Amino acid sequence: MSEQTIKQNHEDELVAKQSTTSLLSSLRLPDTYSVSGGTALPLKAIYGKLNKHRFCRIHPGGGYKFRCLVVDDKDRGETYLATPNMISHLDNLAVPKTIRLAVDSTGTPKLIGEPDIDPSSRANLWHSSLKYGIERGETTWVRIQANMSAGQYEIIESANDLGEPRWPNQSMEELINDAFSGRIIDSSDHPFIRQIQGRV
Structure with a gap:
């Protein structure tokens, strides 16, 4: 050739x-x-735990932090938000949390509950480790998964740079309205309150 x-x-x-x-x-x-x-x-955000198999980021902005009362109905797998004047009806079933916005590496949004830490109460490793994971997620991609034997959440940081997170354009109020539509406890006649008081 x-x-x-x-x-x-x-x-x-x-x-x-x-x-x-x-x-x-x-x-x-x-x-x-x-x-x-x-x-x-845009995808609608749902409320719940982070996917333990996906890396995520947590929005650091103050406009995407919403502190409120959260009520978990574990029997029915439902989560409600409650107005502060309902605390006398709900007692310790209503827990103060800060709702935070997270997105995973595919851009799927999720609202998660950041627990309050009471320094005067007994240490809760589940709460403190979750709070730490959320703080780390403000600046780096993390996975948060339960470690049952250690009694706390395990935080795994991504080995590679997964790029900038794709945050939704909606405001926090719009995201919460979508995620908790029909699940706001603002009256003593709400079905959940009627149920726990035996008025069903």
């Missing part, structure tokens, strides 16, 4: 690679693509 033929074959391979790269670039779908061909609307 002549030197000219080898050179020509090399040039043909380069052209083919460039064509393939160009073709692949044209095939890539944008992040906002949906099956219907329209633009994907």
Whole structure:
């Protein structure tokens, strides 16, 4: 095979690679693509625990911290927010927490409850380790998972830089309204209060 033929074959391979790269670039779908061909609307945040298999970030802004009373109905798997004037009906079932905004590495938003730490009460490793994990998540990607044998949460920081988090555009009020629609306890006639008082 002549030197000219080898050179020509090399040039043909380069052209083919460039064509393939160009073709692949044209095939890539944008992040906002949906099956219907329209633009994907923002995902609604839900309230709950962080996914132990996904790295997440916690929004550090004060506008995305909402301190309120949280009521967990563990029998029905429901969580409510309660107005402060309902504390006399709920007693210790209503727990003060700070609702925080988190997003995982796919951009899926979630609202989580950051526990209050009472320095005068007995130390609670579950609460203190979760609070620490949330604080770390303000500046770095973390996974938070329960370590039952240690009686606390285990915090794992990402080995690689996962980039900047994709925060939703909604305000905290809008996110909470969506997540807790129909689950606000603001009356003594609320079904949950009627249930715990035996008035059902």
